[in-house]
Amino acid sequence: MSASRRSGTTDALGPDEPERDGADLLAALLDGMDAALCALDADGVVTHWNREAERILGWSAEEAVGRTGFAGWAVRSADADEVQERLLAAMHAPGRQVNEFALVTKDGGRVLVRTQSAAVRAPDGKPAGVYCAFSEVHTQIDLERSIALSEALFEDAAWGVVLVDADLRPAVVNAHAARALNSGRSAVLGRPLGDLISQGVEELESALAHVLSEGAPPSPTEVWVTLRLPGESGVRQERRCWRSGFVRLASPLAEEPVPLGVGWLFQDVTEAKQIEQEAAGLRFRAHQLHRAARAAAECEDPAEAATVHLDFALAGFADHAVIDLVENEEPLRLVRAAATPSGAPGPSLLVTRGALPVRYGEGHPAVQCVERAGSVRAAVPEPAGAGAAEWAAARQWPEGSVYALCAVLRSRGRTLGVVTFLRGVSRAGFERGDAMYAESVAVRIAALVDLAALGSAGA
Numbered sequence: 001m002s003a004s005r006r007s008g009t010t011d012a013l014g015p016d017e018p019e020r021d022g023a024d025l026l027a028a029l030l031d032g033m034d035a036a037l038c039a040l041d042a043d044g045v046v047t048h049w050n051r052e053a054e055r056i057l058g059w060s061a062e063e064a065v066g067r068t069g070f071a072g073w074a075v076r077s078a079d080a081d082e083v084q085e086r087l088l089a090a091m092h093a094p095g096r097q098v099n100e101f102a103l104v105t106k107d108g109g110r111v112l113v114r115t116q117s118a119a120v121r122a123p124d125g126k127p128a129g130v131y132c133a134f135s136e137v138h139t140q141i142d143l144e145r146s147i148a149l150s151e152a153l154f155e156d157a158a159w160g161v162v163l164v165d166a167d168l169r170p171a172v173v174n175a176h177a178a179r180a181l182n183s184g185r186s187a188v189l190g191r192p193l194g195d196l197i198s199q200g201v202e203e204l205e206s207a208l209a210h211v212l213s214e215g216a217p218p219s220p221t222e223v224w225v226t227l228r229l230p231g232e233s234g235v236r237q238e239r240r241c242w243r244s245g246f247v248r249l250a251s252p253l254a255e256e257p258v259p260l261g262v263g264w265l266f267q268d269v270t271e272a273k274q275i276e277q278e279a280a281g282l283r284f285r286a287h288q289l290h291r292a293a294r295a296a297a298e299c300e301d302p303a304e305a306a307t308v309h310l311d312f313a314l315a316g317f318a319d320h321a322v323i324d325l326v327e328n329e330e331p332l333r334l335v336r337a338a339a340t341p342s343g344a345p346g347p348s349l350l351v352t353r354g355a356l357p358v359r360y361g362e363g364h365p366a367v368q369c370v371e372r373a374g375s376v377r378a379a380v381p382e383p384a385g386a387g388a389a390e391w392a393a394a395r396q397w398p399e400g401s402v403y404a405l406c407a408v409l410r411s412r413g414r415t416l417g418v419v420t421f422l423r424g425v426s427r428a429g430f431e432r433g434d435a436m437y438a439e440s441v442a443v444r445i446a447a448l449v450d451l452a453a454l455g456s457a458g459a
Contacts, residue, residue, distance in 0.1 A: 002047075015422075022023045029073045033050060033052065033168070035052060035133045035134075035135060036052040036055075036056050036057075036113075036133065036134050036135060037049075037050045037051040037052070037053060037054050037131065037132070037133050038050070038064070038131070038134075039120065039129050039130065039131040039132065040069075040087065040129050040132070040151050041128065041131060042086065042088075042091065042128055042129050043068065043129060044068055044084055044087075044088060045066065045067070045068050045069075046064050046066065046068075046069075047065065047080060047129065048065070048067050048131070049061040049064040049065050053134070053326070056105075056111060056113070056134075056135075056136060057074060057103060057104075057105050057106060057111065058073060058106030058107055059073065059106050059360060063106075069083075070083055070084065070103070071084070073102050073104070074104055074106060075101070075102075075103060076102075076106060079101075079102065080165070083101050085116070085130060086099050086101075087099075087117055087130060089119035090118055090119055090130045091119040091120075091127035091129065091130050091133075092119070092127060093119070095118065096116045096117065096118045097116070097117045097118070098115065098116055099114070099115050099116065099117070100112060100113065100114050100115070100134055100137060101115060101134075102219070103134075104177035108257050108458050112136070112137045112138070113134040113135060113136055113137060114134065114135060114137050115131045115133065115134040116131050116132070116133045116134070117128065117130050117131070117133075118131060119340075137195075137238050139459065143401060153174060154172065154174040154175075155174065155175065157176055158176065158240070158267075159176060159266060159267040160174065160176045160177030160180050160264075160265065160266045160267070160268075161174040161176070161177055161263070161264070162174075162177050162263075162264045162265075162266075163249070163261055163262075163263055163264075163447075164208055164261050164263075164264055165260070165261040166212065166259055166260070166261055168192075168193065168208050168209065168212075168262055169189075169190050169191060169192060169193070170188045170189055170191065170193075171189065171190075171261060172189075173188045173189065176284045177423075178240075180198075180226070180240075180268060181196050182227060182229050182265075183196065185390045187447055189379055190291075193205060196227065196228060197225045197226065197228075198226045198228050198237060199224075199225065199237075200223060200224050200225035200226060201225070202319045203223055203224075204225065204244075207221060207223070207244070207246065207362075208246065208264065211246040211247070211248050211262045212248060212259055212261070212262055216245070216246045216248060217246065220243050220244060220245045221243075221244050221245075221246075222241055222242070222243050222244070222269070222273070223237065223241070223242050223244050223266075224240070224241050225239075225240055225241075225423035226239050226240075227240060228239065239270070240268060240270045241265050241268070241269050241270045242266040242267065242269070242343065243266060243269045244264060244265065244266040245265045245266070246262055246263065246264055246265075247262070247263040247265075248262055249261050249263055250260060254309050267382055278433065280315075281433075283432075285316075285317070285437050288312045288313065288315055288316075289312070289440065289441070291312055291339055291445070292308060292309045292311075292312035292313065292444070293309075293332050294442070295308050295312065296308045296448070299448040301452070302448045302449070302451040302452035303337075303338075303350055303448070303449070303452040304350065305448045305454040306323065306338065306445045306448040306449055306452070307323075307338050307347065307348040307349070307350060307443050308347075309441060309445050309448065310323065310338065310340070310348045310419070310441075310445065311340075311347050311348050313374070313421075313437075314340065314348075314421075314439040317421065317437065318405070318421035318422055318423050318427075318435070319398075319400070319401070319422055319423055319424045319427070320339075320340045320397070320398045320401060320422040321339070321340050321348065321419060321420065321421050321422065322336060322338070322339040322340070322397075322419070322420050322422075322423075323336075323338040323339070323409075323417060323418075323419050323420075323445065323449075324336055324337065324358060324366055324417050324418050324419075324420070325337045325409075325416060325449065326370060326415060326416060326417050327357060332367060332370060332371070333357045334357060334358050334360060334366065334367070334370070334417065335356070335357050335358065336358050337350065337417065337449070338350050340398075356404050357365075358396055359396070360395075360396070361394075364395060365377075365378040365395070365404055365406045365420070366406050366418045366420055368406070369406035369407065369408050369416070369418045369420075369453060370408060370415055370418055372408075373403065373406070373408050373410065373415055374408060375406060375407045375435045375438060375439055376405075376406045377403075377404070377405050377429075377430050377435065378395075378403075378404040378405075378406075379402060379403045379404070379429050379430075380392075380402045380403075383403070383425045384425055388400075388402050388405050388425070394401065397420070397422055398422060400424045401422040401423070401424060402423065402424060402425050402426070403422065403423040403427065403429045403430055404420055404422050404423075404430075405420070405421045405422075405430040405434060405435060405438050406418050406419070406420045406421075407419050407420075407421075407435070407438040407439050407441070407442035408442060409442050409445060409446035409449060410442075410443075410446055411446040411449070411450035412450065414450075414459045416446050416449050416450060416453075417446075417449065419438070419441065419442050419445055421438055423430055423435075
């Protein structure tokens with residue numbers, strides 16, 4: 001007898017089958033349940049007690065069944081009457097009654113449990129007792145917290161949450177993640193990540209596959225991706241940085257862990273990373289200007305010092321550069337003074353004296369720069385197109401140039417010329433911050449060019 005007293009009642013199972021005690025069948029059924037169950041008759045005597053109740057409190061069925069109430073063993077004497085009254089009150093109340101009690105374990109400890117009680121009625125409909133299902137409160141609270149956390153993550157979280165299945169396809173997506181992917185929550189489900197991400201998907205899928213097979217990495221990972229977003233002129237590309245954390249999901253119901261997929265949590269940190277990169281770029285450029293000044297101080301020829309500044313300015317900034325000086329103002333005529341080698345890497349070279357004027361047409365960016373006395377940016381309409389080579393050749397720039405930034409050389413109120421920085425297709429176009437740096441370099445070069453001109457005049 002493990003879960004109840006024998007009632008003496010038998011059920012006929014058939015002419016050729018042995019008789020079995022109905023109470024034993026009930027006891028076996030109760031013992032197989034995950035919930036702690038007990039029952040009391042109308043007098044408050046314990047009639048049933050299953051194995052889960054024994055596990056929580058330590059009292060076996062043999063020790064519990066037959067006792068009147070919980071006083072002196074499962075409840076403190078001071079609380080016994082209140083507990084008994086509230087449990088038996090369920091016989092005369094509709095539905096289930098929920099209570100919380102502090103019960104006493106066999107070893108003297110105390111356990112806070114949440115009970116659900118309901119009446120047991122006799123065949124004539126009169127109350128015959130009460131059954132009670134109970135569980136440790138912290139277990140219930142943990143479950144409720146887990147459910148609440150799941151609901152919050154998938155509804156109100158300020159970061160993206162995606163559950164990816166074993167095939168690396170989204171199975172559940174929260175609202176934030178759907179907005180980040182520029183899609184609806186249901187539209188994302190089951191689609192390959194490559195349908196949503198044009199660049200960076202290999203790195204992301206590699207991270208997900210690693211988590212699925214090896215487990216989560218010890219720290220968050222920053223993944224740069226390029227999204228396909230609809231625009232007025234078709235699909236546009238947008239570069240984003242997601243700081244991502246991963247957790248491997250396994251079924252808690254199986255004896256051996258069965259992989260269910262990966263939980264992927266991410267937050268968009270693009271702006272912070274861009275600010276960080278810009279700050280690092282500014283520090284590098286300031287360091288380059290400092291190094292250029294120190295190296296130029298070792299040059300006896302101011303013109304050579306100007307090319308040293310040009311070489312230091314190019315590092316990490318542009319692929320080529322040229323310096324054109326004003327030889328005549330009316331009409332405007334520019335001559336090439338220095339240029340970086342076009343065929344192979346190397347220091348900038350001074351053009352021999354007596355160089356012929358460069359044949360810049362009207363509207364050339366360098367001419368505009370001199371006329372406006374301010375920086376000018378230019379770019380080929382299609383950097384990767386077939387006309388890029390012709391665009392550079394027409395402007396007398398090195399082959400492969402697709403982006404240009406011209407900064408005016410001015411010293412003592414006079415326009416001396418223009419320095420032009422050029423980038424190839426492997427780099428991004430020049431921005432406003434680049435123009436500010438180019439102007440800083442132009443100020444230093446202009447001072448040296450002016451100094452070289454004074455030296456030539458004195459000679």
